[in-house]
Amino acid sequence: MLLIPLIGIVFFALTGHRADTGKLNVRFNAVCLAATLWLATNVLNRGAILSADRAFLIDPFNVYLIVLTAFVGLTTSIFSAPYMAHEMEIGKLTEQRLKLYYSMYQGFMLAMYLVLTTNNMGVMWVAMEGATLATVLLVSLYRTPESIEAGWKYFILCGVGIAQALFGTILLYYAAVQVGDIENSLLWSILYTHADKLNPEVLQIAFVFMLIGYGTKIGLVPLHNWLPDAHSEGPTPMSAVLSGLLLNDALYAVVRNKMLVDGATRSATAGYLMMGFGMLSFLVAAFFLHRQKDIKRMFSYSSIEHMGMMTFAFGIGSPLATFAALLHMTIHSLTKSAIFVTVGHAAQVAGTQSIDNIRGLIKTQPSIGWGLLIGTIAIAGFPPFGVFTSEFLVLLSTMHSYPWLTPLLLLGIGIAFAGLFRHIHPMVYGDKPEGQMPVKANLWPVMIHLALVLWLGLSIPGFLANWFSQATLLISGSAPL
Incomplete structure (x- = not known):
């Protein structure tokens, strides 16, 4: 699984642009998905797997994220092939930059797989930094002044943030x-096995640095400023994997560290910190949705809102809240990556990312208009889509554990809902501008994602519920490794 994207990096860097480069990128990701499914089958049958040299660990918590990463990576690559070809046709990209795009796409996937599979907290930090470097090159791919500025902003803010995570890792090493x-x-x-023997004071300080460091990658407020710029200025396929995968992996790193702090301190200190940052991010992002004029920036704030809710749910720490957070991670990745696919094509149809200038999508190209509308309905939490189910479970767990926070949660959900639909309605149903023409679009990945989100809202398959249940027990400390 790790070797395939590594080969992809070298292959695309050396071969240059070819007519079938996009299809080859799809094939690399398809083989990776097959490898992850085989790996998941082994974990379900045998339990957690630790490599002979203890360098890699696959357990119920990370294995479903590995499969999700491979699946979203594959479907996004299917979408990106015609999208990037169109970008080159209109002169926004050269062959050299397209070669860089596909090479860094595989580099990003390699970094994501390494974050999830490594058993070494130091290697996890290195892999997260590798993901930063790969995505910086993708954010600045168009080489416009705005994209270069966004790339530097991303590099500097996340570089400073990841340095905090490095210091937290050093403190973790000191305690160990x-x-x-x-x-x-x-x-x-x-x-994890010897967490109760670690110095609790040192672990608490280490977690503060970890939360700030990896929280920058999650997009937690006030560490979020890089994320809207990165989404709006980079190529849309990068936005899909950034929002659907990178944010999940950063949250995964925080939760792994929380499990160690919980075992060392036997207190809810780490959980309270996550709840505070999560609720702040959730509410701030919900308000900022109303102020956006760029469609990709708007949905980037939606990502911040949902990552805040997940962080808050993991902070609560109850089995119900943890289960809800795991379900929400899955559904958000599927929904938001589908939305960015439609957003990318909508911007191509309108020739702009400005919310005020995108109009009449259903009249120009119904598949894009309906895809954007249904995706927005799903991410806003309408039943029977899965986001409603996961948010309802988070609400229930909040009412049970911290009932005084329930009004804030309901307030944020309502504000975010209003912020999305005040903008989406005219974009989808407004008058079609003169000269607006449809574009070549591959939207069946969107249909698959939204069908899965609908399915998860109606019924969670037994094998997936088993994954979530096992991961919930592991995260809450109710089950051994």
Whole structure:
């Protein structure tokens, strides 16, 4: 699984642009998806898998994220092939930059797989930094002044943030060497097994730095400023994988560290911090949805809102809240990546990303108009789509554990709903501008994603519920590794 994208990086960097480059990128991601499904089958049948040298760990928590990463990576690559070809046809890209795009796409996927599979907390940090470097090159791909500015903003803010995570990792190492084997002190499986022996004060300080560092990658307020610019100035396929995958992996890193802090302190300190940052991000992003004039920036704030809700739910820490957060991670990735696919084509149809100038999509190209409308309905939490189910579970767990926070949660959901639909309605149903023409679009990945989101809202398959249940027990400390 790790070797395939590594080969892809070298292959696309050396071969240059070809007529079938987009299809080859799809094939690389399809083989990766097959490998992850085989891996998931082994975990479901045998339980957690630890490699012989203990360098890699696959357990119920990360295995479903691995499959989700491969699936979204594949469907986004299917969409990106005609999209990027169109971008080159209209002169926004050269062959050299298109070669860079496909090489860095595989580099990003490699970094995501490594974050999820490594058993070493230091390697996890390195992989997250690798994802930053790959996406910086994707954000600035168009080489416009705005995209270069967004790339530098992303690089500097996330570089500073990831430096905080590095200091937290150093503190984690310091706590670990006091009680165990120096050589294996950053192995998560060892840390988790002996968490009760670690210095709780040092672990609490380390978690603050981890939350700030990885929280920058999640887009938690007030560390979120890079995310709207990166979404709006980079190519749309990058926005789809950035919002659908990178934010999940950063949250995964925070939760892994929270599990260690919970085991060391036997307190809810880490959970309270996550709840505070999560609720703040959720509410601020909901208000900022109303102020946006760029369609990709608007949906980037929607991503911040939903990542805030997930962080808040993981912070609550109850089995119901954890289950809801895991379900929401899955559904949000599927829905938001589908939305960005339609947003990309909508911008191509209108020739702009300005919300005020995108009009009459259903009249110009019904598949794009309906895709954007249904995707927005799904992400806003309308039943029977899965976002409604996961948000309802988060609401129930909040009412049970912290009932005084329930009004804030309902307020944020209502404000976000209003912010989305005040903009979407005229874009979809407004008068069609003169000269607006349809574009070549591959929207069946959108239909698959939205069908899955609908299915998860009506009924969660037994194998997926089993994954979530096992991961919930592991995260809450109710089950051994």
